[in-house]
Amino acid sequence: MRIxxxxxxxxxxxxxxxxAIGGIVSWFIxxxxxxxxxxxxxxxxxxxREDIADLTNDIKIWQEDYxxxxxxxxxxxxxxxxxxxxxxxxxxxxxxxxxFEIEDEIIxxxxxxxxKDIETIYKSSDLIKKIIENxxxxxxxxxxxxxxxxxxxxxxxxxxxxxxLD
Numbered sequence: 001m002r003i004x005x006x007x008x009x010x011x012x013x014x015x016x017x018x019x020a021i022g023g024i025v026s027w028f029i030x031x032x033x034x035x036x037x038x039x040x041x042x043x044x045x046x047x048x049r050e051d052i053a054d055l056t057n058d059i060k061i062w063q064e065d066y067x068x069x070x071x072x073x074x075x076x077x078x079x080x081x082x083x084x085x086x087x088x089x090x091x092x093x094x095x096x097x098x099x100f101e102i103e104d105e106i107i108x109x110x111x112x113x114x115x116k117d118i119e120t121i122y123k124s125s126d127l128i129k130k131i132i133e134n135x136x137x138x139x140x141x142x143x144x145x146x147x148x149x150x151x152x153x154x155x156x157x158x159x160x161x162x163x164x165l166d
Contacts, residue, residue, distance in 0.1 A: 079114055079121055081156040082107050087149060088162045098139045102163065106132055106146065113157060121153050132159070136166055 084103040086094075094102075109131050113121055121128075129148050137144045143166035150160040 076155055078117055079153070079155060079157050082110060082114060083156055083158045085158075085160050086146070086163050087160055092142075092144070092163060092165070094139065094163070102137050102139065102144070102146070105135070105137060106159070106161070109135060110157075118153055118155075121157060125151060125153065128159075132161065 084106045086099050086103060089099045110128055113124070113128065128151070132146060132148060135145075137146070144163050145166045146161040146163050148159060149162050150158075152158040
């Protein structure tokens with residue numbers, strides 16, 4: 001069997017030439033479209049990588065802030081300062097130094113409550129009252145006792161007392 005000679009018929013030659021040119025043109029169109037898509041997706045992937053890096057940094061910042069806030073909240077739940085105020089010192093005509101000495105002695109007596117959590121202080125508030133009210137203070141050869149009028153337990157333990165002669 002013999003293959004027919006296509007080179008002698010121009011119709012077949014045009015057909016094969018058209019197929020070759022069409023194949024080459026379609027290959028260039030494919031390369032152009034594939035290149036555009038590839039470039040588009042490369043840009044999108046790069047943008048997503050940058051977004052992921054930004055979000056990862058944001059997560060780290062938020063976690064650090066969260067840890068810092070937890071640390072601050074844990075400090076807020078601890079008694080950090082003790083304040084004592086005598087309300088009726090003018091009734092006994094005490095000078096400010098005597099009032100300061102009495103307030104300082106009261107603070108010295110309950111300073112172990114500093115740096116304790118608020119719940120512990122609240123549970124031991126009766127003990128604090130007994131410690132303060134059972135002590136006798138000597139000022140100018142006179143003996144005084146104090147009576148607690150108000151006690152506020154928060155990050156600052158604030159106690160207001162009245163003084164009276166023993």
